[in-house]
Amino acid sequence: MDLHINNILNDLKKDDFQAYLLTQFTNVEYISNYKPTSFAFCIIKEEPIIYASGMDMELANRDSTIEVKEYETFGAIVDDLKREGIKNLAIEPKLPFSTYIRFRDDFSIDSKTYIDKQRMIKTPGEIQKITKATEIAQKSFLQLDISNNKSTEKEIAFDLVRYMIENGASKESFDTIVASGPNSSLPHAMPQDNTLNQPVLIDWGALFEGYCSDNTRTMVYTERQHEIWDIVCQSHDKAIKAIRPGVKCCEIDKVARDIIADYGYGDNFIHSTGHGVGLDIHEYPGFSPRDDTIIEEGMVITVEPGIYLEGEFGVRLEDTIEITKKGRVIGNLPLNIE
Known part of the structure; x- marks a missing residue:
């Protein structure tokens, strides 16, 4: 049986749960190698099973490493579990409430992060895919012509996504952010029809074989913008240098945050x-x-890390870090892009 499933079964046993319910597409994919295109119910127990929709049965039978059964009704799933003597059920934290209420009357239920704990530690194969996604994204970024100030934010975003797909990505890993001038002070700004202003903040990523990349670069021009960029860069670099196994995540956040706070x-x-x-x-x-x-x-x-000056501009610098004996930056894109 899959190592991840065995680990979850051990967690279930420790907490006296008999089964674990997953519906989030990427959780189902992580456990079974089958990525639903419609709804699916994955139940991890001694004999794991996925209830897939009729539309997905061909796909599920082809890809899934665990047993697949066609979904009929909620009642049929409940009956199957009851026949196995299952009385308590752990659920993924993001299980929709509309699904939870279908099971709550028949089972003792609690939310558990077993699947999140498994997914935190990547296999070498997963890291290879994240690395490839990062290489595609960074190569594509370098193809952009940001110096052409006649381009709009939307046009630059479109070009970047097109380059990523041409370079081997299946798609962007999230909605590409291109924000310039005052728009850059909005961390999740949507690209607009306006021509590029200064500075230019781009947050983008590629999806390769299901795995995401994530980078941000901010191109600055004025003395004031450079001043803020230098502070964010210092925060970024010091945080990465502080990363090592055994340290708490909140301690890394504090390193980055304290540097920015020290500058006011x-x-x-x-x-x-x-x-x-x-x-x-x-x-x-x-x-x-x-x-x-x-x-x-x-x-x-x-x-x-980032600094956002409302109504003026914002600066964010982002890299993805693999944890080895220390923090290793994935990819080789310079922070300072002219």
């Missing part, structure tokens, strides 16, 4: 320092003030 911009750093990356663009753990997860080898986490 603590209130302008308005998000966490980073997040896990894998099949999803946001995974556990996170470099946030509240995440006391211990860093381990095999984790892959972004470092992305």
Whole structure:
């Protein structure tokens, strides 16, 4: 049986649960190699099973490494579990409430992060795919003509996505952010029809064989913009140097945050320092003030400090870090892009 499933079964046994319910597409894919295109119910137990929709049966039978059964009704799933003597059920934290209420009357239920714990530690094969996604994304970024100030934010975003697909990505790993001038002070700005202003912040990633990449670069021009860029760069570099197994994630966040606060911009750093990356663009753990997860080898986490000056501009610099004996930057794209 798959190592990840065995580990989850051990977790279930420790906590006296008999089964674990997953519906999130990337969780089902992680466990079974089958990525649903419609709904699916994956139940991890001594004999794991996936209930797939009729539309997905051909795909599921082709790809899944565990047993697949065609979904008929919720009642049929409940009956199957009852026949096996299952009385309590762990659920993934992101299970939709509409699904939870279908099971709550028949089972004792609690939310557990067993699957998130498994996904935090990447295999060498997973890291290879994240690395390839990063190489595609960075190569594509260097093909952009940002100096052409007649281009709009939307046009630059479109070109970047097109280059990534031409270079081997299946698609972008999230909605590409191209934000310039005052728009760059919005961390999740949507590309607009306006021509590029200064500075130019681009946050982008490629999806390769299901795995995501994530980078941000900010191109600055004025003395004031360079001043803020230098602070963010210092925060970025010091945080990466502080990463090593055994340190808490919140301690890395504090390193990055303290540097920005020391320059008087603590209130302008308005998000966490980073997040896990894998099949999803946001995974556990996170470099946030509240995440006391211990860093381990095999984790892959972004470092992305930023300073956002409302109505003026923002600067963010982001790289994806593989945890080995220390933090290793994936990819080789310079921070300072002229």
